[in-house]
Amino acid sequence: MLGRFSNRRTAASPAWPAEPPPPVYEPLQPAALELPPAPAVSVYPIPADAADAAERLPAPVPTTVAPTPVAQPAPELASAPIKPKLLEAKVRLHKRLIEELNLASLEKLPEQELRREIHTIISGWVVAERLPLNAKELDAFVSEVLDEMTGLGPLEPLLRDPSIADILINGHENVFVERRGVLEQVPSLFKDEAHLMRIIQKIVSAVGRRVDESSPLCDARLADGSRFNCAVRPIGVDGPLVSIRKFSKSKLSLDRLVEIGAVRPQMAELLAAAVKARITTIVSGGTGSGKTTMLNALSAFISPTERLITIEDAAELQLQQPHVARMETRPANLEGKGEIRQRDLVKNALRMRPERIILGECRGEEAFDMLQAMNTGHEGSMATIHANNPREAISRLEQMIGMAGLPLSQTSIRGQISAAVRMIVQLQRLSDGKRRVTSVAEITGMEGDIIQMQEIYKFVRTSTDPDGTIQGHHVATGIRPRFLQELVAHGVNIPSSHFDPSKPL
Numbered sequence: 001m002l003g004r005f006s007n008r009r010t011a012a013s014p015a016w017p018a019e020p021p022p023p024v025y026e027p028l029q030p031a032a033l034e035l036p037p038a039p040a041v042s043v044y045p046i047p048a049d050a051a052d053a054a055e056r057l058p059a060p061v062p063t064t065v066a067p068t069p070v071a072q073p074a075p076e077l078a079s080a081p082i083k084p085k086l087l088e089a090k091v092r093l094h095k096r097l098i099e100e101l102n103l104a105s106l107e108k109l110p111e112q113e114l115r116r117e118i119h120t121i122i123s124g125w126v127v128a129e130r131l132p133l134n135a136k137e138l139d140a141f142v143s144e145v146l147d148e149m150t151g152l153g154p155l156e157p158l159l160r161d162p163s164i165a166d167i168l169i170n171g172h173e174n175v176f177v178e179r180r181g182v183l184e185q186v187p188s189l190f191k192d193e194a195h196l197m198r199i200i201q202k203i204v205s206a207v208g209r210r211v212d213e214s215s216p217l218c219d220a221r222l223a224d225g226s227r228f229n230c231a232v233r234p235i236g237v238d239g240p241l242v243s244i245r246k247f248s249k250s251k252l253s254l255d256r257l258v259e260i261g262a263v264r265p266q267m268a269e270l271l272a273a274a275v276k277a278r279i280t281t282i283v284s285g286g287t288g289s290g291k292t293t294m295l296n297a298l299s300a301f302i303s304p305t306e307r308l309i310t311i312e313d314a315a316e317l318q319l320q321q322p323h324v325a326r327m328e329t330r331p332a333n334l335e336g337k338g339e340i341r342q343r344d345l346v347k348n349a350l351r352m353r354p355e356r357i358i359l360g361e362c363r364g365e366e367a368f369d370m371l372q373a374m375n376t377g378h379e380g381s382m383a384t385i386h387a388n389n390p391r392e393a394i395s396r397l398e399q400m401i402g403m404a405g406l407p408l409s410q411t412s413i414r415g416q417i418s419a420a421v422r423m424i425v426q427l428q429r430l431s432d433g434k435r436r437v438t439s440v441a442e443i444t445g446m447e448g449d450i451i452q453m454q455e456i457y458k459f460v461r462t463s464t465d466p467d468g469t470i471q472g473h474h475v476a477t478g479i480r481p482r483f484l485q486e487l488v489a490h491g492v493n494i495p496s497s498h499f500d501p502s503k504p505l
Helices: 084-100 103-107 111-129 135-150 155-160 193-205 254-259 265-276 291-299 342-349 366-374 390-402 410-420 484-489
Strands: 164-170 175-179 182-186 217-221 227-231 241-245 281-285 308-312 324-328 356-359 382-386 423-429 435-447 450-464 470-476
Touching (some): 193 217, 254 291, 265 281, 265 291, 281 390, 356 366, 366 390, 390 410
Parallel strands (some): 281 423, 356 382
Antiparallel strands (some): 175 182, 227 241, 435 450
16 A cells, blocks of 8 residues: 555555454344334444444434434534544554655655545555544544644644634643634644644754753744744743744735724825835834734835835745845854844844835844934834833833943933934734724924924724723824925825814724
8 A cells, every 4th residue: 555655665564453343232122112102213322432423324223212312523623622542543643654654755746646645545544443534534634644744733724724813832732822813722632742842843943943951942933934932841831832923924905904993094194105205113012913014014105116124033024125135133053153133134234225124123222223224314214112102112212222231321312212213103902802003103302301202193992892892993183293294295295184183084
């Protein structure tokens, strides 16, 4: 059966040890029971581990025995735990595949041909194992074995699910995912902690990293661009902790953000015009609030003639302009050498003739170099920052500049911030999972040693429904941004009605 993919040259693989044949049950006879008449039904003993056994039973024999409750077929593997016997069999078959097959030859095959070969091999072994699988379950079983061989095992179905944004694992038994902003627990398909550790090692070894007791923390990027972080024992007290932020293959446009209610059309028009007019912008928000999504959406309004340089810890931005130079940080190697920080890349970017620099996330001393770039002819540059409101975003920038260790006074730092940053777009993930632009603020300069800003739009929360859905709406504050004249100079006219608080957005 193994054909040209077998590693054995002398004799066929020995047959898998057969289990004893299942006991034969005689159907109950009506004459042996003293029961009142009942509707004619069919009764057969149902093996506990074969949900679809009824499909393989012989022709029914009428009887008057009351019906026996039959276990319902198991749901899809993505929503129900796999049966322990099948999970053990999958591990055994996977080991046997490794031992007996020429995996190097198999992996060179096209995906469909590889699937057919594995399907044929496993079908024979399933018969020998006497596993109660119908055609649908066999296909799912083959997919799992392929995932173990060529992919990331139980993580593969979750990575393929487009509705999942985050995968969070707290030990091998507890797996959570985020769908549409809401966390939910899903059945774990990891056999044990060793199974989970094998998958973790497979991920980190692919990027030249290692994780063990001496080095229990690790960041990596999956082949599809998803961000991966893990903490294993002894840091993970109850077992390995894994966090995966999936890389979105579909880029949300500003129009799409309007459709889903994250921002109103008038607000979107102002944001797009500000990008075209090279108004330097900071996108602020908490974890998972949609900062990168907003940065991607705003970048669509940058002229295709401009040279852009992006700097990120993990490359996520999907700029569509033809002249984009992408750079990514690099962690230190096993000897602690070779680290390349964001600050190193920002400094290097200034030597690469950028017209705009886009910083995926400002989180440390690189903030100083980024402000220097914004103040020295690179207007229209953009960055994201972790903060809960625009005022806090300014405070965090101050702290990050202080991390550079330069002898600058607080007034000097604030002066640089007010001169460089013109607009802050604040995002928030609400408790119902929806993401909203909660504030658009303009920095107007300094008054004494205080940075002045004015809010142009804000989100007003009105109530919470019994099901947890948050009700609210965006409003204009009545303040017109001071940079409107710059928009006009770039050929964009924003109607004054967009800032009228008496008119709904």
